[in-house]
Amino acid sequence: MSIAIRQWQEEGRLQGLVQGKAEGMAESLIRVLEARFHPLDQSVKNRIRMQSVEALETATGRALAAPTLDHVLDGFSQH
Numbered sequence: 001m002s003i004a005i006r007q008w009q010e011e012g013r014l015q016g017l018v019q020g021k022a023e024g025m026a027e028s029l030i031r032v033l034e035a036r037f038h039p040l041d042q043s044v045k046n047r048i049r050m051q052s053v054e055a056l057e058t059a060t061g062r063a064l065a066a067p068t069l070d071h072v073l074d075g076f077s078q079h
Helices: 001-036 043-050 053-064 069-073
Strands: none
Touching: 001 043, 001 053, 001 069, 043 069, 053 069
């Protein structure tokens, strides 16, 4: 197998790992937010699911003490 193919496979594997991490973080954040702020609209869930790992990490930290859902979602991109 050529070096280029191996590099391409490794990039794909790493991309899959990052995507899986983001999906897991998004679902965890949704569960926390629903426990604190009641069921979320589907549009809010979809917005959360579209965020980067970095944005999800920030929002998860805010979710524990934020007085409102809007305080948690501040800074999320709209996509």
